[in-house]
Amino acid sequence: MRTVSRSGAALTVVIVTALAAFPFVFKANWVVNIAVFTMMYAGLATAWNLLGGYSGYISLCNAAFFGIGAYTIANLFPTSGGPPGSTPFLILPLVGLGAAILSIPIGWVAFRTRGVTFAIVTISLLFVAQTLAFLMRSFTRGSQGMGIGVPRFSVATYERPFYLALLAIFVFAVSVCWYVRRAKLGLTLFAIRDDEDRARGLGVDTEIAKLVTFATSLGITAMIGGVWAYYITYIYPQFAVDPLITIGMVLMVFLGGKGTLWGPLLGALLLVPAQRLLAQNATTARWYLILYSGVFLFVILLLPRGIIPSVQDLVARLRSKSDRDTSSPAATVPTVPTEVVP
Amino acid sequence: MDVVLSIRGLFARYDRGDVLRGVDLDVERGGVTCVIGPNGAGKSTVLKVVSGLLRPRAGDVALDGERISGRSARQILDHGVVHVPQERSLFPSMSVWDNVLMGGYVLSRAALRRRVDEIASRFPIVRERRRERAGSLSGGEQKLVEIARAMMLEPRVVLMDEPSMGLDPKARRVVFGTIRQLNDAGATVLLVEQNARSGLEIAGRGAVMETGAVRLEGVARDLLDNPEVARLYLGGAARSLEDRG
Numbered sequence: 001m002r003t004v005s006r007s008g009a010a011l012t013v014v015i016v017t018a019l020a021a022f023p024f025v026f027k028a029n030w031v032v033n034i035a036v037f038t039m040m041y042a043g044l045a046t047a048w049n050l051l052g053g054y055s056g057y058i059s060l061c062n063a064a065f066f067g068i069g070a071y072t073i074a075n076l077f078p079t080s081g082g083p084p085g086s087t088p089f090l091i092l093p094l095v096g097l098g099a100a101i102l103s104i105p106i107g108w109v110a111f112r113t114r115g116v117t118f119a120i121v122t123i124s125l126l127f128v129a130q131t132l133a134f135l136m137r138s139f140t141r142g143s144q145g146m147g148i149g150v151p152r153f154s155v156a157t158y159e160r161p162f163y164l165a166l167l168a169i170f171v172f173a174v175s176v177c178w179y180v181r182r183a184k185l186g187l188t189l190f191a192i193r194d195d196e197d198r199a200r201g202l203g204v205d206t207e208i209a210k211l212v213t214f215a216t217s218l219g220i221t222a223m224i225g226g227v228w229a230y231y232i233t234y235i236y237p238q239f240a241v242d243p244l245i246t247i248g249m250v251l252m253v254f255l256g257g258k259g260t261l262w263g264p265l266l267g268a269l270l271l272v273p274a275q276r277l278l279a280q281n282a283t284t285a286r287w288y289l290i291l292y293s294g295v296f297l298f299v300i301l302l303l304p305r306g307i308i309p310s311v312q313d314l315v316a317r318l319r320s321k322s323d324r325d326t327s328s329p330a331a332t333v334p335t336v337p338t339e340v341v342p
Numbered sequence: 343m344d345v346v347l348s349i350r351g352l353f354a355r356y357d358r359g360d361v362l363r364g365v366d367l368d369v370e371r372g373g374v375t376c377v378i379g380p381n382g383a384g385k386s387t388v389l390k391v392v393s394g395l396l397r398p399r400a401g402d403v404a405l406d407g408e409r410i411s412g413r414s415a416r417q418i419l420d421h422g423v424v425h426v427p428q429e430r431s432l433f434p435s436m437s438v439w440d441n442v443l444m445g446g447y448v449l450s451r452a453a454l455r456r457r458v459d460e461i462a463s464r465f466p467i468v469r470e471r472r473r474e475r476a477g478s479l480s481g482g483e484q485k486l487v488e489i490a491r492a493m494m495l496e497p498r499v500v501l502m503d504e505p506s507m508g509l510d511p512k513a514r515r516v517v518f519g520t521i522r523q524l525n526d527a528g529a530t531v532l533l534v535e536q537n538a539r540s541g542l543e544i545a546g547r548g549a550v551m552e553t554g555a556v557r558l559e560g561v562a563r564d565l566l567d568n569p570e571v572a573r574l575y576l577g578g579a580a581r582s583l584e585d586r587g
Contacts, residue, residue, distance in 0.1 A: 184447070187436075191444055194433035201395075203416055203448040 012174075015262070019167055023160045030280075032159035036231060038272040039166040040224055044245065045252040045264030046173040047220040051213045052250065053258040054177075054186065056193035057114075060246050061106075061122040064129030065099050065218040067241035069225030071133070071140055072098070074235055079147035088148075088230045089165045092223045100219030107214040111207065114196070126243060133237035145236040148229055162231045166224065170265075173220050177261055185209055190259070244289075248275075251292055254299050257306030266307060271295065346371040346530050347392070347423075347499050352401035352411075354391050360399065361387045363554035369499065369547075374521065374531040376545035376562060378538040378575055383551040385534040386428060389501045392532070393425035394418040405498065420448075422498035426488050428507055434477025438487055441476045442468050445494030457494055464527075465490040465520075482513025489520055493529070500524070502533045506540060518544050538575040542566045 019039070023032045044062065052058050072095050077084040110121050133140045140146060153161055180186045188209040191199035196206055229235050252267030275288040303310050347369035354362040362384045369375045377385050390396040392403050394415035403411035410418050415425075424445075432441050442461055446454045462469040467483060468490050476487060485505050492500055502521065506514040514537070522544045525531055535541030542548045545562040550571060558565065565571050 184451070187440055187443055187447070190436050190440065191433050194435050198431060198433070199444070201415060202444050203419060204444075 011262075015265070016171060019170075020164075023157075023163050027157070029156075029159060032163055034273050034276045036159050036163045036166060037276055038268050039163055039170055040228060041248055041252055041272045042265045042268035043166055043170040043173050043224045044221060044249040045256070045268055046170060046177060047217045047224070048246075048249045049253045049258065049260075049264045050173070050177055050180065050217045050220075051189075051210075053253055053260070053263070054180065054189035054193065055210060055213060057111075057210065057214075058119040058250070059110075059122045059214065059217070060119055060243075060250070061110075061125040061129070062218065062221045062249060063242055063245040064126045065103065065221045066225035066228070066245055067129060067133055067237070068099050068102070069095050069222030070229035070235050070240040071146070072222070073226040073229045074146045074148050075139065077149045077230070079149055081149050083152045084149045084230075085151060086161065088226065089161070092165070092169070092226050095226045096219035096223040099222030100215040103215045103218040104211060107211050111210050111214070123243070123246075126241070126246060130237060130241040130243075133241045140237055140240075143237065145234055147234045150233050151230070159231075162227055165227050169220060169223050169227070174261060174265075176216060176220070180213070181261065185212065189213060193259070247292065248272075251295060251299075254306055255295055255303070257308035257310075260306070260308045263306055263308045343368065344371040345369065346406060347532065348402075348404045348407075349388070349392070350402045350404075352388070352391060352403065353399040354387055354396055354401075355399055356387075356396075361554055362391065362398070362401075365401070365551070365554070365556055367549055367556055367559065369530060369532050372525075372528055372530055373546035374525045374533055374544055374562075376533045376535055376541040376548045377551055377556075378535055378541055378548065378565075378571070379551035380575065381536075382553075384554040385551050386503050387554075388551075389425060389503050389532065389534055392418075392499075393423060393501055395425070419495070422495065423501065424492045424495060424497040424499075425501045426492045426503065426505065428503040430481075430484055431488055432476040432479075432484050432491075435475055437473050438468060438476050438479070439472040441487055442491050442494060445491030448495070457496075461490050461493055464493070480513065482509050482516055485509065485513070485517050486520055489517075489524070493524070497529070499530045499532060502531060504534055504536055506535065506537050514540065536575075538571065539566065542571075 022035055026032065026035070044066070048059070048062055073088050073091075076091065077088055106125065110118060110125070113121050134142050136142075151161075180189070188199065188204050188206065191202075191204060192206050192210065200206055225240070229240070248271070249264075252271055253264050254267070255270060256263030256265065256267030271291070274291060278284045278287045278291070299306065305313075345368045349365055349367040352362050352365040353360050365384070365388055367375075367377070367388070377388065379385050387396065391398045391411065394410075394413055394417065398411050401411065402409055405421055405423065408421075410421055410423070433444065436444070439458070442458055443454060446457050449457060462472075465486060467486050471479065471483070476484060479487065489500075489502075489505070505517050505521065509517060518540050521531060521533065525544070533541055533545065542562040542565055548560065548562040548565040549556045550558040550565065558571070
């Protein structure tokens with residue numbers, strides 16, 4: 001329904017090429033390690049943006065599905081099974097599909113609510129999932145933690161396969177968002193964000209749209225959780241189902257720009273390297289929480305729509321000012337329909 | 343008179359007490375029918391019942407002889423009756439273009455694309471301001487986009503609820519000009535309007551409502567020339583009309 005601008009297509013090619021080339025240009029393991037986590041959060045934030053940014057439904061249960069993806073990979077490829085190679089990456093689409101199917105009944109219940117109530121229901125689900133992760137020892141081994149087979153990738157480029165797998169999921173997530181923005185589903189989600197009842201009045205089936213988006217978003221989140229588990233090779237409930245993961249992805253979307261295509265990536269690029277650099281020092285490991293708080297305040301007070309929409313507004317205002325300066329006063333008269341064609 | 347929409351003995355209420363008390367009204371095919379009357383007369387309620395937003399307690403609404411009263415808003419929309427409500431009804435953070443697309447949501451993708459191009463050629467504002475957020479437009483511009491959106495489904499009848507409300511005189515003229523042009527193009531419009539003179543000037547037929555019923559109905563020009571109509575609109579009692587008539 002919308003055309004793709006040449007500049008938009010060129011921007012996409014430049015961004016994806018630069019991201020793909022990154023680990024081949026900057027080869028130091030610690031640098032690519034930061035890039036792995038940056039790409040992980042870029043994917044998580046993009047997936048969250050699909051529902052939260054486009055439809056305005058603030059879902060806070062995403063980290064639960066991150067954990068489900070992580071524990072699924074941990075159960076499929078335990079330490080006792082030996083090095084699994086690239087197989088965990090190949091099985092990720094099935095992990096995502098399973099998580100998406102699992103999310104449908106949960107979404108069906110959660111979408112009985114709206115607004116703040118929906119956010120409370122979904123964060124409750126997150127804490128239920130975390131408690132279950134401690135209690136369901138047959139699936140998670142509880143607080144003892146769970147190991148995954150360590151891959152025999154070359155030490156010099158150990159991070160690279162994980163980075164590329166996360167990049168592939170991120171590109172998939174952006175492609176889904178790109179498609180949705182151009183499809184009727186995107187119209188539906190944006191209309192729901194503005195006024196769901198009015199959208200229903202125009203004949204829109206909002207329930208199906210919300211469920212499909214919820215499931216897609218959580219399926220992608222679970223896939224990323226699977227890569228994370230394989231990367232760190234030993235997972236605990238408090239880290240696999242961590243509210244801070246949800247807070248991180250939401251903050252990145254708010255910082256970069258809700259409902260934009262590249263806002264989540266921008267938010268991740270700005271926040272994750274700072275977080276990882278702080279995490280490398282034991283004294284400052286948790287300081288990133290202060291950073292998160294500061295960024296939240298900054299966004300709420302100064303950039304309520306996020307960086308990308310604010311910059312777009314600024315550019316539009318400058319263009320409009322420049323147009324006004326160069327055009328005659330008559331050109332600024334409100335548009336009047338000049339003709340009605342039968 | 344070729345009647346497309348016929349309302350007979352309509353009673354409706356919100357919580358308690360009837361707002362409509364036996365409304366009878368005919369809407370002429372291809373014309374503008376303007377309903378005027380003081381606040382609380384039930385004008386907007388008539389439109390809500392016709393569009394299915396409010397179920398009538400009694401009475402019938404028929405479209406080309408087929409009873410549509412009591413059906414859902416979606417079913418009535420499918421019959422080609424669209425409602426442009428009194429309050430701002432655009433999606434403010436969506437672009438002008440997307441707002442117009444929403445009007446044809448139930449169409450297939452190909453039909454939607456074709457139809458939005460037709461609408462954009464009828465309403466230049468849709469193309470000229472296509473990328474702008476609808477919420478950033480002035481009140482008059484928003485009303486034009488609302489009307490454009492309402493035309494997406496090629497409606498058989500357009501219900502317009504006080505389109506001039508809250509607009510400055512210049513924007514009001516533009517909106518009424520647009521309604522007149524729509525009518526010239528063959529659209530049937532049932533218009534509810536507080537601004538009696540402007541509404542009746544673009545209408546072929548008119549009706550005066552008071553306390554939930556139509557007190558007077560006829561050719562719009564005749565109503566305009568009737569001194570009692572102005573008195574009624576300004577708050578005079580309809581009883582004087584009844585007494586004379």
